[in-house]
Amino acid sequence: MAMEKSSAADPDPQPVPKENTTNGSAETHLDEKKLKKFYIGSIDQGTTSTRFIIFDGTGQPVAQHQIEFTQMHPESGWHEHDPMEILETVEQCIEKATHAFIDKGHDIADIKAIGITNQRETTVVWDTHTGKPLHNAIAWPDTRTKGLVRELKTREGADQLQDICGLPLSTYPSSVKLLWLLDNVDAVRKAYDEGRLSFGTIDTFLLYHLNGGKEKDVFVTDATNASRTMFMNLHSVQYDDKLLDFFRLDRKKLRLPKIVPSSCPESYGSLASGPLKGLRIAGCLGDQSAALVGQQGFTPGSAKNTYGTGCFLLYNVGEKPVISQHGLLATIAYDFGRERKPVYALEGSIAVAGSGVKFLMDNLGFVTHSHKISDLAASVKDNGGCVFVTAFSGLFAPYWIDDAKGTIFGITQHTERGHIARATLEATCFQTKAILDAMELDSGHKLAELAVDGGMSNSNLCMQTQANIIGIPVDRPAMRETTSLGAAIAAGFAVDIWKEFDELKEINQKDRMIFEPNISKEESSKMFKKWGRAVEMCRGWLDTEEANGNS
Structure with a gap:
């Protein structure tokens, strides 16, 4: 089947089925009859919502429930969550999805384990004696620390971190x-000075409370989440005294969670209450690592891009970390334990993706539902000369510009809402191109195709634009809950539903679609060059006092 060429301005560009672009067979070799008898629950605690999905052994969702929770922005650049509200949404989602599972005629005794995946970097502190949070969680996009970061960069040893x-x-x-x-x-x-301050990311906080809190005192994190704190040595996968000393933290006063493998039958405990009381928690992955696992990114050179609240591109580099020289992050991709070595990734992090669409919807009233932004963007043939640098939290990889603000260039009296909508989608695609260029420089390899998932990947227009800008095919699965699936896979490995990665090769491979580039390299290069000019022009938008957090 030849792909019908469609311009990026088509309201609904049509991709081609993946099996028609390769010599591979669409035939499945999974023992579906056997695998459909096993179920795994997955807690997916994201930036704006929580969901619980129950998958069967073939990786298909059987029941699920999702709840949005409160986003707090007490000051410009601040972003907070109520940890107890997040915990409540997790418990409610488990209850609602489990009831839906039972209503479909399933038996909860067939659910073998639960995995958990979570928004990373979001920071929670609580009283070790009571388990109660001492402050709202500070969410990962929060920029209140701009001035502190500038001060830290002047400390001795900053260049070695x-x-x-x-x-x-x-x-x-x-x-x-x-x-x-x-x-x-x-x-x-005060809690720190008295030695009763517990620190954790969202996974640690949820695991602690889902196990019943202080009584069982399950206080752990997995390697993927620990690698986002700056406290863990990437090579030893343990906390590093040199790092803690740099931040002037005393390990005797600060309780840090134990670092354990992402897939483990013992470390994560079990649910202390609710309809699944007693069910083992057996897997834990930071959300972007979970998406890589859910996309079957098990071989060096494989990569995925998740278009969620932010956008995160992970590239598997194998069993040795690669420290980026071109503005990327080095991180743990996953650690499945059982004598296996941890697997590492290069990562490019984009702060604004779906949150840019939400901004157009909530703040500017462009559309009433986020999925309609694609239709609005398709109402015009191009961006009309508009470039939107969506630096709401500064710019992340590979630029790391913390003194930028969101800036739209090229507005004229002919600019329509559709042009700005298109420029918003393109902003994420351009930053993805910049990250891929950096990854090629760091790894020495050019990616052949890009696997995608997350909310914005539902837009055919956005994915066609992405393929055009990066100049390689974009590969989209039919079932796009890959983050939740990754956590389920980690848990399933721990309880021997699967034992080898080869067994997972055909999970979530049915009905994948490919977006092929359909503009010239010259046209793509011209678009990206204009984006680069806009990035340079948005530098220094904040003056020194504002950039230090005194605005």
């Missing part, structure tokens, strides 16, 4: 959020 932990100093990791809390919240400082 990335070689140890894989992350540059920025507002992104958990470390600077914890320092801000210690410096600005009396209750947090």
Whole structure:
């Protein structure tokens, strides 16, 4: 089947089925009859919503429930969540999805384990004695630490941190959020001084409470989440005294969760209450690592891009970390334990993707539902000369510009809402291109195709635009809950539903679609060059005092 060429301005560009682009067979070799008898639950705790999905052994969702929770922005650049509200949404989603599962005639005794995946870097602190949070969680896009980061960059040893932990100093990791809390919240400082301050990312907080809190005292994190704190040595996969000393943290006063493999039958405990009480939690992955696992990114050179609230591209580099020289992050991709070595990834992080669409919907009233943004963008043939640098939280990889703000260039009296909608979608696609270029420089290899998932990947227009800008095919699965699926896979490995990665090769491979580039390299290069000019022009938007957080 030849692909019908369609321009990026088509309201609904049509991709081609993947099996028609390769010599492979669409025939499945899964033992579906056997695998459909096993079920795995997956807690997916994201930036704006929580969901619980029950998958069968073939990777297909059987029942699910999703709840959005409150986003708090007490000041410009601040972004907070109520940890207890998040916990409540998890418990409610488990209850609702389980009831739906039972209503479909299934038996909860056939659910073999639960996995958990979570928004990363978001930082929670609580009283070790009571288990109660001492402050709202500071979410990963929060930029209140801009001034603190500038100060930290002047400290001796700042230039050595990335070689140890894989992350540059920025507002992104958990470390600077914890320092801000210690410096600005009396209750947090007091708990630290008295040696009763527990620190964790969302996974640790949820695991602690889902197991019943202080009584069982399950206080762990997996390697993928720990690698986002700046406290973990990427090479040893343990906390590093040199890193903690740089941040002037005393391990005797600060309780850090134990780092364990992402797939483990013992470390994560079990649910202490609810309809699935007693069910084992056996897997845990930060959300972007979970998406890589859900996309079958098990071989070096494979990559995926998740278009969620932000956008995150992970590239599997194998069993040795690659420290980026071109603005990317080095991170743990996954650690499935059982004598296996951890697998590492290069990562490019884009702060604004789906949140840019939400901005147009909620703040500017462009559309009433996020999925309609694609139709609005398709109402015009191109961006009309508009370029939108969506630097709401500065720019992340590969630029790391913290003194930028969201800026639209090229507005004229002829500019329509459709042009700005298109420029919003293109902003994520351009940043993905910049990340792929950096990955090619760091790895020495050019990606052959890009696997995609997440909310914005539902837009054919956005994915066709992405293929055009990066100049390689974009590969989209039919079942796009790959983050949740990754957590389920980690749990399934721990309880021997699967034992080898080869057994997973055909999970979620049916009905995948390919978007082929359909513009010339010259046209794509011209578009990207204009984006580059816009990025340079948005530098220094904040003056020094504003950039230091004094605005």
